[in-house]
Amino acid sequence: MPKEYRTLQEVAGPLMLVRDVEGVKYEELGEIELANGETRRCRVLEIDGTNALVQLFENAAGINLATSKVRFSGRQMELGVSADMLGRVFDGLGRPIDGGPQIIPEKRLDVNGTPMNPAARAYPEEFIQTGVSAIDGLNTLVRGQKLPIFSASGLPHAQLAAQIARQAKVRGTEENFAVVFAAMGITFEESNYFVESFRETGAIDRTVMFTNLANDPAIERIATPRMALTAAEYLAFDLDMHVLVILTDITNYADALREVSAARKEVPGRRGYPGYMYTDLASLYERAGRQKGKKGSITMIPILSMPEDDKTHPIPDLTGYITEGQIILSRELYRKGVTPPVDVLPSLSRLKDKGIGEGKTRKDHSNTMNQLFSAYARGKDAKELMVILGEAALTDIDKLYAKFADAFETRYVSQGNDTDRSIEETLDIGWELLRILPRTELKRISSKLLDEYYDPKD
Numbered sequence: 001m002p003k004e005y006r007t008l009q010e011v012a013g014p015l016m017l018v019r020d021v022e023g024v025k026y027e028e029l030g031e032i033e034l035a036n037g038e039t040r041r042c043r044v045l046e047i048d049g050t051n052a053l054v055q056l057f058e059n060a061a062g063i064n065l066a067t068s069k070v071r072f073s074g075r076q077m078e079l080g081v082s083a084d085m086l087g088r089v090f091d092g093l094g095r096p097i098d099g100g101p102q103i104i105p106e107k108r109l110d111v112n113g114t115p116m117n118p119a120a121r122a123y124p125e126e127f128i129q130t131g132v133s134a135i136d137g138l139n140t141l142v143r144g145q146k147l148p149i150f151s152a153s154g155l156p157h158a159q160l161a162a163q164i165a166r167q168a169k170v171r172g173t174e175e176n177f178a179v180v181f182a183a184m185g186i187t188f189e190e191s192n193y194f195v196e197s198f199r200e201t202g203a204i205d206r207t208v209m210f211t212n213l214a215n216d217p218a219i220e221r222i223a224t225p226r227m228a229l230t231a232a233e234y235l236a237f238d239l240d241m242h243v244l245v246i247l248t249d250i251t252n253y254a255d256a257l258r259e260v261s262a263a264r265k266e267v268p269g270r271r272g273y274p275g276y277m278y279t280d281l282a283s284l285y286e287r288a289g290r291q292k293g294k295k296g297s298i299t300m301i302p303i304l305s306m307p308e309d310d311k312t313h314p315i316p317d318l319t320g321y322i323t324e325g326q327i328i329l330s331r332e333l334y335r336k337g338v339t340p341p342v343d344v345l346p347s348l349s350r351l352k353d354k355g356i357g358e359g360k361t362r363k364d365h366s367n368t369m370n371q372l373f374s375a376y377a378r379g380k381d382a383k384e385l386m387v388i389l390g391e392a393a394l395t396d397i398d399k400l401y402a403k404f405a406d407a408f409e410t411r412y413v414s415q416g417n418d419t420d421r422s423i424e425e426t427l428d429i430g431w432e433l434l435r436i437l438p439r440t441e442l443k444r445i446s447s448k449l450l451d452e453y454y455d456p457k458d
Contacts, residue, residue: 011065028072029077041057079231080104086178086207136421143242143297148302151329165203178207183248186212195211304316367445376405
């Protein structure tokens with residue numbers, strides 16, 4: 001029977017001090033019992049001699065320090081995992097909220113996970129088809145990769161996240177594929193959108209959802225991605241599934257981290273965020289990957305909204321250091337009606353070369369990708385020149401590049417939120433656009449591929 005303490009001293013926001021404790025450990029879970037029998041959960045944040053600083057999962061309203069008592073469980077936060085989690089919706093602490101039965105766990109896992117030994121990592125190299133041309137064709141996602149989406153407030157990152165979760169697949173295989181979707185600090189309306197979107201398309205059957213709403217406690221927001229990654233690790237490395245983890249919105253997570261840090265009176269770092277935020281984010285992102293000798297894999301797409309559209313803000317800045325590239329959404333393209341508004345030039349997938357080519361996508365993928373980037377960049381320059389000097393100042397070839405840039409945005413990048421394109425369709429659209437330009441301009445594509453795809457002999 002756990003020992004009870006009636007030595008509650010003070011409450012400050014989400015924190016509470018308990019004196020004269022024995023044998024209590026960092027991150028241990030506890031339970032506060034109020035005089036009326038109501039219980040609230042807490043977690044140990046700090047141990048100082050015989051004093052324990054605990055953080056409340058629920059709010060502190062109604063806690064009478066004199067009549068309440070606290071018990072410590074002797075264990076850290078755990079998640080009960082089972083294959084039955086697929087198709088279910090949980091809150092940020094792993095409790096079912098879809099009206100279904102409790103999960104009977106196969107095992108209980110510590111949500112903090114164990115770091116993956118770098119020597120045990122297998123190199124990411126297998127193509128994942130998201131059905132989104134701007135990602136598949138130009139910033140390819142590879143199995144085991146961490147590829148964040150940098151968005152901004154008001155941009156449709158939620159729709160893009162749901163689209164990728166619905167459409168993502170590993171081609172040419174009958175391997176088990178699952179999606180673990182964790183939403184942090186979102187509104188009820190957004191949460192409902194995700195659940196209904198997955199239900200309508202049947203994607204819910206292969207999805208595990210964790211949702212933490214904006215009015216839920218900050219400590220739950222910090223636990224949510226760890227719950228999701230623990231579920232993903234079980235599905236990937238115990239059940240040999242290929243798991244895509246989508247975390248949205250990392251900015252809300254970092255704000256919760258800052259809130260807890262401020263309550264603990266820690267010395268703030270950049271913009272008030274704790275100095276250990278880099279380490280904390282790395283402890284999430286680095287749980288993705290492939291392991292030698294294991295069939296399963298975890299691929300991660302963290303989504304974050306950049307405050308003030310600033311990619312030098314600490315959250316996108318630190319995320320960029322830890323992950324392998326970024327997909328950037330553009331407010332300018334969104335205003336033009338391009339959906340999804342992916343700005344392909346500053347976007348980057350550092351592993352794209354590893355997941356494309358013959359046997360993975362198609363032999364012309366690498367050449368056409370480079371040519372599309374080059375032509376779009378030149379077309380945008382031509383359009384800027386047109387704005388300053390007028391159309392008359394452009395050469396005929398510049399006008400063709402400007403025409404190419406417009407067609408590229410409307411036909412290649414913009415595809416709506418319900419279109420699922422195969423990689424062959426994406427590559428074929430790329431060739432249709434390249435035919436706007438004369439063959440002599442396509443200097444990044446070998447003449448052999450131009451004979452086969454630019455001038456196909458019917």
